[in-house]
Amino acid sequence: MNITITPKKLSGEVSVVSSKSLSHRYLIAAGLSKGTSVIENILDSDDLDATKEALKSLGVIIDGNQITGGNLKTVKDTIDAKESGSTLRFMIPIAMLLRDKITFTGQGRLPKRPLDVYFDIFKQKHCYYNQLTTDYLPLEVKGQLKPGFYQVQGDISSQFLTGLLFALPLLKKDSVIELITPLESKGYIDLTMDVLKSFGIQIVHIDEFIYIKGSQSYLPQSVTVEGDYSQAAFWMVAGLIGNHIELFNLALDSKQGDKKIIDIIKEMNGNITYKSLSKSYVVEPSLTKGATIDLMHVPDLGPILMVLAALSEGTTKFINTSRLRIKESDRLQAMYEVLIKFDVDMEILGDEAIIHGKKILKGHQSFDSYGDHRITMAIAIAAIKADGPVTILNAGVVNKSYPEFFKVYQSLGGAIHES
Ligand SMILES: O=C(O)C1=C[C@@H](OP(=O)(O)O)[C@@H](O)[C@H](O)C1
Numbered sequence: 001m002n003i004t005i006t007p008k009k010l011s012g013e014v015s016v017v018s019s020k021s022l023s024h025r026y027l028i029a030a031g032l033s034k035g036t037s038v039i040e041n042i043l044d045s046d047d048l049d050a051t052k053e054a055l056k057s058l059g060v061i062i063d064g065n066q067i068t069g070g071n072l073k074t075v076k077d078t079i080d081a082k083e084s085g086s087t088l089r090f091m092i093p094i095a096m097l098l099r100d101k102i103t104f105t106g107q108g109r110l111p112k113r114p115l116d117v118y119f120d121i122f123k124q125k126h127c128y129y130n131q132l133t134t135d136y137l138p139l140e141v142k143g144q145l146k147p148g149f150y151q152v153q154g155d156i157s158s159q160f161l162t163g164l165l166f167a168l169p170l171l172k173k174d175s176v177i178e179l180i181t182p183l184e185s186k187g188y189i190d191l192t193m194d195v196l197k198s199f200g201i202q203i204v205h206i207d208e209f210i211y212i213k214g215s216q217s218y219l220p221q222s223v224t225v226e227g228d229y230s231q232a233a234f235w236m237v238a239g240l241i242g243n244h245i246e247l248f249n250l251a252l253d254s255k256q257g258d259k260k261i262i263d264i265i266k267e268m269n270g271n272i273t274y275k276s277l278s279k280s281y282v283v284e285p286s287l288t289k290g291a292t293i294d295l296m297h298v299p300d301l302g303p304i305l306m307v308l309a310a311l312s313e314g315t316t317k318f319i320n321t322s323r324l325r326i327k328e329s330d331r332l333q334a335m336y337e338v339l340i341k342f343d344v345d346m347e348i349l350g351d352e353a354i355i356h357g358k359k360i361l362k363g364h365q366s367f368d369s370y371g372d373h374r375i376t377m378a379i380a381i382a383a384i385k386a387d388g389p390v391t392i393l394n395a396g397v398v399n400k401s402y403p404e405f406f407k408v409y410q411s412l413g414g415a416i417h418e419s
């Protein structure tokens with residue numbers, strides 16, 4: 001699917017789509033609980049389909065919003081994580097709670113996204129794994145995961161830690177994880193711990209050590225998935241560079257790390273307020289200004305914040321950008337190519353990216369989606385300020401996390417032509 005956008009300011013109301021990170025976590029925690037959990041508003045997207053299928057392969061019964069788990073067994077010995085890093089990295093240690101050989105496969109860029117952090121651990125613990133090609137996937141693993149002392153790198157992806165935190169409490173004996181490099185994407189670990197706590201799992205995190213008692217049990221819960229701050233960020237930026245946008249379905253007390261978008265927008269002089277009465281965020285068009293933005297803990301905000309920087313007065317410096325290179329695309333390089341094409345002045349200097357803002361972007365062009373949902377959505381929002389139509393090739397990749405993205409875009413007055 002190719003999408004052509006005729007530049008137009010967006011305005012109106014959005015009920016923000018369900019959180020991807022929370023949907024994965026609630027589904028998995030429910031799948032590990034003995035009994036039936038009810039999870040309302042699970043995100044409906046390709047990544048969540050992958051997690052649901054993975055759980056079913058391990059004996060979890062999923063019937064609409066009812067998840068019956070707690071009886072792990074190998075129903076299917078191949079798990080396709082599609083393009084979802086979360087699914088793959090969360091499910092590997094869970095599959096290794098069993099004793100069977102299970103093969104993980106993946107699509108798009110996933111076979112090239114790193115798994116070395118797990119491989120190092122498996123070597124430490126003498127667990128079987130076998131890469132079937134020179135890529136990371138297909139990958140065979142075979143339990144059993146062992147309790148004990150783990151030394152884990154924290155600065156490649158927090159998803160390895162989340163995967164271990166799901167599985168280790170189910171082993172008979174206690175485990176301790178020592179983070180041997182600083183934890184990045186920390187908010188996602190806080191989110192994991194919060195979900196685990198709500199399902200009755202106790203974990204203690206003190207400095208670089210995480211203590212996990214063995215023989216714990218997940219308890220089934222009834223929960224509702226809240227709206228996604230990472231996705232809301234696209235509409236917030238649309239409001240800042242366009243017209244008044246009001247966002248519903250975002251929890252004010254959310255534990256999502258990407259809630260940081262609110263502080264960043266304010267720091268850039270953006271007008272965003274929370275209305276308690278309607279429980280909504282209101283974003284008004286603003287003359288935003290450049291700032292220094294640290295992406296260490298909020299990598300998913302990178303692409304859309306780079307668009308905001310490109311349309312803000314002055315210079316914005318992004319620091320800690322290198323992990324953007326190991327997502328669904330090399331997001332740093334992709335955004336560089338996209339913004340240069342839009343005629344924005346951007347440079348990458350090691351781990352930093354510098355963007356000099358301007359008022360109007362160069363339109364009458366077509367862009368690759370880079371096979372990446374967040375790059376596609378970032379281009380679509382940037383198109384609001386182009387001086388001519390913008391085409392995005394293969395824009396259907398938004399299905400990974402936000403299948404309704406272009407429908408919402410149109411409902412806000414966006415002029416979209418599909419071909
Ligand atoms: O745990 C999660 O839900 C996620 C963690 C982040 O990955 P990293 O920890 O690899 O930065 C983020 O980019 C991803 O979209 C979702």
Ligand SMILES: C=C(OP(=O)(O)O)C(=O)O
Nearest residue numbers: 083084085086300327328
């Ligand atoms: C990186 C992402 O997801 P995942 O790692 O789960 O593929 C993302 O959604 O931007």
